[in-house]
Amino acid sequence: MAARPLSIVILDKQQKEPLIKDIQDFLDPKARCWYSDYSISYKRGYLLHGPPGTGKSSFSLLVAGELDMDIYVISIPSVNDGMLKSLFADLPERCIILLEDIDAAGAACSRDFDSKDSDNGINARPKRTGVTLSGLLNVLDGVASQEDRVLIMTTNYPKNLDEALTRPGRIDKEVEFQLADRDITKDIFRFIFGQLAVQGKYDGEVEGQADEFALKVPESEFSPAEIISYLLPHRSCPAAAVENCGRWVDDLLKEKQRKRDSLQSGSRNRRS
Structure with missing residues (x-):
């Protein structure tokens, strides 16, 4: 089946084109040498956020196709800490990792809520799952975290994310996907x-x-x-x-x- 063109993912050109260029620049062999020279871990993280149906996951899949890279999709609500660590350990070095619904991590927010949420943000609350904030951070920073990877995380509710998860070094660039104008x-x-x-x-x-x-x-x-x-x-x-x-x-x-x-x-x- 022929891949859909990147343009089907509806994102403002002023946001889409710089994001793609940022990933391409990171993957440039010269960039790897620069990271090595300055003893900086060679990995990059992106947060795509916005209401459901705005194209966050589709954009990630199409970027992988555009850059001819393998992409591994992990849905946070469907795994626990142990599974997540095992999955990361088994992934190849050069790839894109898509962590969907990152707000569903049980400790993504410092408060406990039930799982009721909505497309309009009314009573939007992180869903409790087997993935904890500490477990997720350990995977992102620990021995299971390999270099030469592009990490993309998606969420419908960015305000529910803990600041520890979104700090620079874990998330290097945020992009908002909006409802259609x-x-x-x-x-x-x-x-x-x-x-x-x-x-x-x-x-x-x-x-x-x-x-x-x-x-x-x-x-x-x-x-x-x-x-x-x-x-x-x-x-x-x-x-x-x-x-x-x-x-x-x-x-x-x-x-x-x-x-x-x-x-x-x-x-x-x-x-x-």
Whole structure:
């Protein structure tokens, strides 16, 4: 299967291009020599944060493909300290490690919370798992931590992370992935229907339809994944995607409001 182009991951170009260049610069053989000359551990850490569906994990996978590097994905909620240490010890030297949902580490925050969270951040709390903060830091800094690795961590809730985890040396660069603004919405529309224009089926129409579609989608309400999910069933007919957009927006906004109301009600019941 052909890899999707890097441009499908919707991230502001002013953020995306410097991030890719930063990784490329780190992997340059000259950089390794520089790290060695100054006795600095040759590894680099990145934190990608933002709401669910904004492309954090997809971006990591596509970066690995772009740089022709193996990537190893570890979901923090599915492992414990012992498993994490063993996995790190077995990884090869030159690779990308993707630690997903890093906020789910049981001690990622100094306080204890239950596991209730939401896409909108209402009652968002770190989920308790077998991975502790000390166990995670030992893996990142200890004997299982090898050089020549790129570490990428993702989280939906960066404010829940302990400062010890995000200090320089463990996290060297942070990038925020946001809900779709008007430009991102247009980019998604162009990506989905651009091939039709190339084939001459809707030559000259797609750009105008992209503008019309983006005007109907409220900014900073929907994730790129939600917009893509709506457009895919209409992939052969951009006009239908534009025509039906208003109904889809109304339905999704109502569903999101129902979820918020339900979470707020549950929170009040727990306090009473």
